[in-house]
Amino acid sequence: MAMQAKPNTISIDGQEIAFTAGQTIMDAALAAKIYIPHLCHYPGLRPSGNCRLCVVEISNRSTAACITPAVTGQEIRNNTPELNAIRKTITQMLFVEGNHICPSCEKTGNCKLQAMGYYLGMLDDHFPQFYQRREMDASHAGILLDRSRCILCDLCVRASREVDEKNVFAIAGRGTDAHLIVNSSTGKLGDSTIAVTDLAANICPVGAILIKEQGYQVPIGQRIYDLHTIRETALQENVTKEHHEK
Amino acid sequence: MSFVDSICHFNFNPAILISMMNQRPLHHSDSPREHLLHRLYTLQQEFLHISPQAMQQVAAEYQLSLGQVVSVVEFYSFFYTQPCGRFHILFSNCTSCGYLSDEQDLLHLLCQLLQVTSGKTRHDGCVSVHETSCIGLCDHGASLLVNGLPITRLTEEKITQIAQLVASETPLLQWPAEWFEVHNTAHQRSLLLTEYFLPGSAMQKALIHGKDETLAEILRSDLRGRGGAGFGTGKKWQLCQQAPGHAHYVVCNADEGEPGTFKDRMLLCDHADALFEGMTLCAFIIGAEQGFVYLRGEYRYLLTHLHTVLNRRRQQRLLGQHILGQPAFHFDIEIVIGAGAYICGEESALVESLEGKPGIPRIRPPFPVTHGYQNQPTVVNNVETLIAAAHIIVQGSAWFKAVGTEESSGTKxxxxxxxxxxxxxxxxxxxxxxxxxxxxxxxxxxxxxxxxxxxxxxxxxxxxxxxxxxxxxxxxxxxxxxxQHRDLLAVHRNFAHFFAHESCGFCTPCRVGTQLLKNNLDKIAQGRGTAQDITEIKQLSHLIRHHSHCGLGYTAANHVLDGLQTFPQALEAPLQQHFSAQFDLDQSLESARQITHRDDASAHLD
The missing domain is CATH 3.10.20.600 (Ubiquitin-like (UB roll))
Structure with a gap:
């Protein structure tokens, strides 16, 4: 390293930013309004590191920004063509693993997976589809669970445990058998304690958990990612703030 | 070098084995209840599966959410949510002890003879035949586990006999006893396998020299972890000793799941004393009162033997309260048995499994050495490492360092x-x-x-x-x-299927990437690959290697990258010169033909 690094400072793509003790690279970046693409991270919830969209490089080693503590002097590469190509491939992996029906999905335009595809310039699936059979659960009066569209980001699991304090969801199974399960005696959402107003019912980045009877209230073309990029919205997201204001 | 051939017979008496298989594993008296994995195993044994009602009962007993119990049951290969057969047969699919023996598919043969489909229980509930990852019997040829007991050196003839015994529902006790014998054959012995280890000898020395000097001796020996990563053992113990915590733990990783590995099977049979003493030494240094051996489920048949040794050591005051009369040195060892998950060999996944959770590797740092079992400082060492440590204290670090190389002292x-x-x-x-x-x-x-x-x-x-x-x-x-006669593409496919099956599913690159790699290699083997597939494989392999969450992902594509470099012909020879569809159009219509009950010429494309 040429120069002595300033204390509590990291550099992302050459831009120096300050961090406070205990922050991850993702926390510090978002606070400094630097976007590191992510799907399974949500400010205010405990980071998981599963989606791997937030891979960054420090001294040619890849790491997930959301679970890596910021350390003085780190020189981080983030917005590079190589990393964005990796992120595009990871997004394609998520698309082919599930059964994503964008044109007929109610989440279209509001979906972060789709928005990530737009942001990274994804024009096709690239890989053959897996066509996995995954269970649909329509048992709840107000909430639909379609596992076909789940990307196993674990956000609903964490939101339910950490914010709603209900522990409604978990992930079970190994490898591509991994799937979202509902913590109720029948395994059905209708028999769980989830409510339509819970964060867990609203945090799904894709169309796996949908609130019923409010479809297409906002017309296609005027939805979140029709008007903004995922980069713009991500820099404004903060669960603790939103939730405390409720 | 002289050629030493010695054979250690570990004779398995089926009667003892069978009673053992039904016995609940012992657990430490301080633990409020038996380990969750053991409780689930008992249910699996009793009801041949773990039903939703059983899971609810366990959740209530353990005051866990039902979701946690379900996620544990569904994570481990040896737990089933649908009933297995009364004879539950697991064929290894490793390239050494697997069911493909001299081009003969022994699994298929047994399934045919018993009229059962692989992976499904026969309608009368008599038998189920599944395949499983390497069961550590690679020196015995094609092998299987029947209700947990090993049968080795499988041949067409033996499969025929097994089929008859199953068909007549002959109890395992009446099966030929010699089938269940496992021989541990050491053809070459150096430091660890020649020295006799007197129980207590290392601990006596350690007590004379004290903690600091004992740790210094391990540090001087330059002993490095034998699992492959090679972290300094003394350094690990030192870090753990210095880490603050309410309690410290020592864990032996006896989950040797890497296909082709079976040395721990012998070490656990013949060198259990040195292993337990190595753990006790570590406990003495780091200040642990509780140790665990995490034993792979495939080696459950070693449990009786291990408990016998543990009990003798308790009687010898080498374990338990006031070890060797020391007023303030208490330490005991509990054996926790896994349930079929390669990923649990990764130390943080192992710790998760010890805590009764699915074996998903943790975010590291922090490492187990500071935040391990119950978030307390924990040493996780390989079986061979702990045995070496015990010998080093008895023989001295010079004895150990005299052998090996500059950076790698001792033996392997x-x-x-x-x-x-x-x-x-x-x-x-x-x-x-x-x-x-x-x-x-x-x-x-x-x-x-x-x-x-x-x-x-x-x-x-x-x-x-x-x-x-x-x-x-x-x-x-x-x-x-x-x-030379081996088809290396088949070897790559075997490995790719292994990783896809064993990926824990936590991170996208490994969960989806290992499947894609598997599919790509299968496609080439089916004669549908093109040069583009090689490019794809390389890109995919780099992505999995560099961007996964843990060691499984980092290493899952090594074999194919090595293969492309050293044996490119194995993958490139079957490639098509011109573009070909990646799926068989006619085959894709099969489900439509079944639905319409048609198989006439016009229901086919050609």
């Missing part, structure tokens, strides 16, 4: 199998050349050697002069030999 125990005349266990000083091992095990016309198992390195003849050691070919001990 290899599990040699595959295309050779003398498969078995070989202990060499570090620095031994691959060719020396091949000569000693009488392997001729060798095409490739897979060092360190599927996660390790594949080398060809040009590299046979390379050395085993942390500075060159690092290995946990698996040494798989492939002769």
């Amino acid at each position: 125990i290899l599990s040699v199998s595959g295309d050779c005349q003398l498969p078995g266990i070989y202990e060499y000083p570090f620095g031994v050349r691959v060719q020396q091992v091949l000569d000693d095990c009488h392997a001729h016309n060798v095409q490739a050697v897979q060092i360190g198992g599927p996660a390790g390195k594949m080398i060809g003849a040009a590299d046979f002069n390379r050395a085993i050691g942390f500075e060159d070919l690092s290995t946990g001990g698996s040494f798989l030999i492939y002769g």
Whole structure:
């Protein structure tokens, strides 16, 4: 390293930013309004590191920004063509693993997976589809669970445990058998304690958990990612703030 | 080098074994209840599956959410949510002890004879036949586990006999006893396998010299972890000793799941005293009162023996309260048995499993050495490492350092199998050349050697002069030999299927990437690959290797990258010169034909 690094400072793509003790690279970046693409991270919830969209490089080693503590002097590469190509491939992996029906999905335009595809310039699936059979659960009066569209980001699991304090969801199974399960005696959402107003019912980045009877209230073309990029919205997201204001 | 051949028989008496299989594993008296994995195992044994009602009952007993119990049941291969057969047969699918023996598909043969579909229980509930990852019997040829008991050296004839015994529902007790024998054959012995270990000898020395000097001796020996990564053992113990915590723990990783590894099977049989003493030494240094051996489920048949040794050591005051009369030294060891998950060999996944959770690797740092079991400082060491540590304290660090190389002191125990005349266990000083091992095990016309198992390195003849050691070919001990006649594409496919099956599913690159890699290799084997697939495989392999969450992902594509470099023909020869569809159009209509009950010419494309 040429120069002595300033204390509590990291550099992302050459831009120096300050961090406070205990922050991850993702926390510090978002606070400094630097976007590191992510799907399974949500400010205010405990980071998981599963989606791997937030891979960054420090001294040619890849790491997930959301679970890596910021350390003085780190020189981080983030917005590079190589990393964005990796992120595009990871997004394609998520698309082919599930059964994503964008044109007929109610989440279209509001979906972060789709928005990530737009942001990274994804024009096709690239890989053959897996066509996995995954269970649909329509048992709840107000909430639909379609596992076909789940990307196993674990956000609903964490939101339910950490914010709603209900522990409604978990992930079970190994490898591509991994799937979202509902913590109720029948395994059905209708028999769980989830409510339509819970964060867990609203945090799904894709169309796996949908609130019923409010479809297409906002017309296609005027939805979140029709008007903004995922980069713009991500820099404004903060669960603790939103939730405390409720 | 002199050729030493010795055979240790560990004779399995089926009667003892069967009673053992039904016995609940013992648990530490301080623990409020038995380990969750053991409770689930008991239910699996009793009801041949774990029903939703059983899961609810367990959740209530353990005051866990039902979701946690379900996620544990569905994570481990040896727990089933649908009933297994009264005879539950697991064939290994490893390239050495797997069911494909001399081009004969023994699993298929048994399924045919018993009229059962692989992976499904026969309608009368009598039998189920599944395949499973390597069961650590690679020196015994094709092998299987029937209700947890090993049957080795499978042949067409033996399969026919097994089919008859199953069909007549003959109890296992009446099956030929010699079928269940497992021989531990050490063809080459060096430091660890020649020294007799007197129980208590290391602890007595440690008590005389004190904690600091004992740790210093381990540090001076330059002993490094034998699992393959090679972290300094003394350093690990020191870090753990210094880490603040309410309690410290020592854990032995006896989850040797790397296909082609079986040395722990012998070490646990014949060297359990040295292992437990190594753990006790570590406990003495780091200040632990509780230790765990995490034993792979495939080795459950070693449990009775291990408990016998533990009990004797308690009687000898080498375990329990006031060890060797020391007023303030209390330590005991509990054995926790896994349930079929390769990922639990990763130390943080192992700790999760110890805590009764799915074996998903943790975010690291923090490492287990500061935040391990119950978030307390924990040493996790390999079986061989702990045995070496016990010997080092008895013999001195100079004895250990006199053998091996600059960066790799001591010896390495290899599990040699595959295309050779003398498969078995070989202990060499570090620095031994691959060719020396091949000569000693009488392997001729060798095409490739897979060092360190599927996660390790594949080398060809040009590299046979390379050395085993942390500075060159690092290995946990698996040494798989492939002769010239072997189809290496089949080997790559085997490994790719293994990783896809064992990926924990946590991170996208590994969960989806290992499946894609598997599909790509299958496509080439089906004669549908093109040059583009090689490019795809390379890109995918780099992505999995560099961007996954843990060691499984980092290493899952090694074999194919090595293969493309050293044996490109194996993957490139079957490629099509011109573009071909990646799926068979006519085959894709099969489900439509079944639905419409048609199979006439116009229901086909050609």
